Amino acid sequence: MTDDEIDRLAQDFLACTLPKARWTHEAHFATALWLMLRRPDVQPEQDMPDMIRRYNESVGGVNSDTAGYHETITQASLHMARCLLASLPRDVTPACAHSALMASPLGDKDWLFGYWSQDRLMSAAARREWVAPDRMALPA
Template sequence: MAPLYHYGSEAEIIRIGEGFAASTLPKAEWTHGAHWAAAFWLILKRPDLTPEADMPGMIRRYNEAVGTPNTDSEGYHETITQASLIVARGFIAREGENASLHALCNSLFASRFGRSDWLFQHWSKGVLFSVKARKEWVAPDLNPLIV
């Protein structure tokens, strides 16, 4: 089965990352793939930021800019954000910091993490969709998060 997402150039990832950071990326383009692209871009191209600390506020601002409320049931989700950053850092460690952004994304998309349901291999729906997991890091209750 072919990956759902594929990026052909570094420029595509940079456009997504910069659009996300400026809260100008169209909401329709804030896809599962774009979330990963933004994570890789932040980690590798924004040394002035600490993604684990800065991305939560950036996502909240972006959500507000595109009309998505940050509530107990929608918008920003801490556990998903931090889990995604753990996975992104794992891919960078495996592929090397000199790998191109689009190659990193495409490698991830070809893996199990390219599926939007990858989280359910690690968290039960009840735990992942809890208000607690939305507001703070909650460790996996099914399987450890290993990249």
């Protein structure tokens, strides 16, 4: 993805005009990185949950114990994105950061299962609130 593509993707997400089919694993991380790098007025760990809930509803989705927004996945993904950014130059662009992230283990949409068992991660509790990993701690 280019910087322009990420910029458009993130802006469409925020405006709730992004087609649901484009809200992929890759798009989630692209948007998170863009917010971290381009929107100092946004605190992703605090603001992204409501952004995602609003977006889900705008495309006809629901945020429930079985679908939609997932707190543990969101917070773990934001934590890992920040870890990756800390390893990159301060002036990294969203496209370069996204490329590095997607080339890392985080590029695999199942990366979370290295840290959480499926039952724990897919539980209603983990969807509603942060649930710590049960397989391996996230890196500091």
